[in-house]
Amino acid sequence: MAQKPSAKADTKAKPKKLVRYKASKDELLEFYRQMLLIRRFEEKAGQLYGLGLIGGFCHLYIGQEAVAVGLQSAMNEGEDSVITGYRDHGHMLAYGIDPKVIMAELTGRAAGISEGKGGSMHMFSVEQKFYGGHGIVGAQVSLGTGLGFAHKYRDDGGVCLTYFGDGAANQGQVYESFNMAELWKLPVIFAIENNQYAMGTSVNRSSAEDQLYRRGESFRIPGVQVDGMDVLQVRGAAEMALDYVRGGNGPILLELKTYRYRGHSMSDPAKYRSRDEVQSVREKSDPIEAAKAELIKKKVKEEDLKAIDKEIRKIVAEAADFAETSPEPEPNELYTDVLVEQY
Numbered sequence: 266m267a268q269k270p271s272a273k274a275d276t277k278a279k280p281k282k283l284v285r286y287k288a289s290k291d292e293l294l295e296f297y298r299q300m301l302l303i304r305r306f307e308e309k310a311g312q313l314y315g316l317g318l319i320g321g322f323c324h325l326y327i328g329q330e331a332v333a334v335g336l337q338s339a340m341n342e343g344e345d346s347v348i349t350g351y352r353d354h355g356h357m358l359a360y361g362i363d364p365k366v367i368m369a370e371l372t373g374r375a376a377g378i379s380e381g382k383g384g385s386m387h388m389f390s391v392e393q394k395f396y397g398g399h400g401i402v403g404a405q406v407s408l409g410t411g412l413g414f415a416h417k418y419r420d421d422g423g424v425c426l427t428y429f430g431d432g433a434a435n436q437g438q439v440y441e442s443f444n445m446a447e448l449w450k451l452p453v454i455f456a457i458e459n460n461q462y463a464m465g466t467s468v469n470r471s472s473a474e475d476q477l478y479r480r481g482e483s484f485r486i487p488g489v490q491v492d493g494m495d496v497l498q499v500r501g502a503a504e505m506a507l508d509y510v511r512g513g514n515g516p517i518l519l520e521l522k523t524y525r526y527r528g529h530s531m532s533d534p535a536k537y538r539s540r541d542e543v544q545s546v547r548e549k550s551d552p553i554e555a556a557k558a559e560l561i562k563k564k565v566k567e568e569d570l571k572a573i574d575k576e577i578r579k580i581v582a583e584a585a586d587f588a589e590t591s592p593e594p595e596p597n598e599l600y601t602d603v604l605v606e607q608y
């Protein structure tokens with residue numbers, strides 16, 4: 266009689282404890298600067314959209330800045346890869362990509378990062394290993410798992426940071442990806458940005474298990490819940506996750522609890538929640554205000570913070586000018602980068 270396969274032993278390593286990152290004054294100033302750049306950039310994008318200068322969809326990242334800044338600050342640029350959904354401007358900025366080419370992509374100009382043909386949802390930069398910008402909810406999770414496979418296959422030491430939303434966490438392909446990622450011990454950080462809503466549906470209304478960090482349990486993927494409004498806690502989580510994944514232990518899941526202040530996209534009147542709810546998050550847990558308060562405690566002067574704000578407003582204004590005045594793609598560009606072969 267054939268022997269019955271025995272159950273897998275639970276010999277897995279555990280991730281280290283999550284420790285809030287101890288930033289120097291300069292490091293915290295840099296995180297503050299980056300978060301503020303994302304906030305001001307997004308405010309400007311909202312204005313340009315209102316003026317009709319940005320076409321198509323446009324999803325802003327306001328409120329969620331600490332997530333991309335905290336996580337990406339720990340990654341090795343050019344070695345690790347990043348992939349996300351359509352709410353992607355902040356992730357590009359956090360990766361140090363020039364605000365001009367991001368804004369020019371929003372206005373559909375040839376100088377845009379996807380040559381003006383991708384728009385808000387389809388930002389892409391192979392050089393920086395930034396693999397999009399994806400409009401299909403959850404699709405980036407399978408692609409990110411594939412990127413993790415590529416890192417392992419090539420043995421290049423890289424890790425793929427794969428972002429997705431609380432809504433995407435209910436997509437079927439996410440779980441097929443979890444299974445393969447754990448089975449093959451792929452170097453992937455699955456980062457769920459739980460901003461509490463998927464379009465107009467709150468996470469509690471749509472999810473049987475709303476503690477999303479537990480979603481990897483049946484695949485033996487460890488999960489950790491993180492305060493996504495605290496850039497230093499997010500950075501600490503990134504270090505803990507990288508240590509685990511780079512140690513060859515397979516994937517890890519982070520649930521970053523955050524909040525989006527604006528509607529789902531520019532065309533969302535946001536009738537599914539009260540103004541008070543949004544106001545209360547802004548007042549109590551804004552990531553930029555929290556960093557500012559901490560900087561002041563570290564004896565940074567108000568006037569230095571004002572100077573940073575001024576410098577950032579200038580960078581964003583220049584990006585907007587560039588995006589408004591640089592030329593549109595040539596009409597014959599309609600025929601380039603389009604798949605025409607038959608398979």
Ligand SMILES: Cc1ncc(C[n+]2csc(CCOP(=O)(O)OP(=O)(O)O)c2C)c(N)n1
Nearest residue numbers: 352400401402430431432433460462463464
């Ligand atoms: C496969 C698929 N289903 C539905 C949609 C429509 N859709 C676009 S965004 C979205 C909500 C996703 O919410 P979440 O994953 O929480 O991300 P967030 O917008 O909050 O960043 C939906 C249902 C889509 N783009 N793709």
Ligand SMILES: [Mg+2]
Nearest residue numbers: 430431462463
């Ligand atoms: Mg969401």
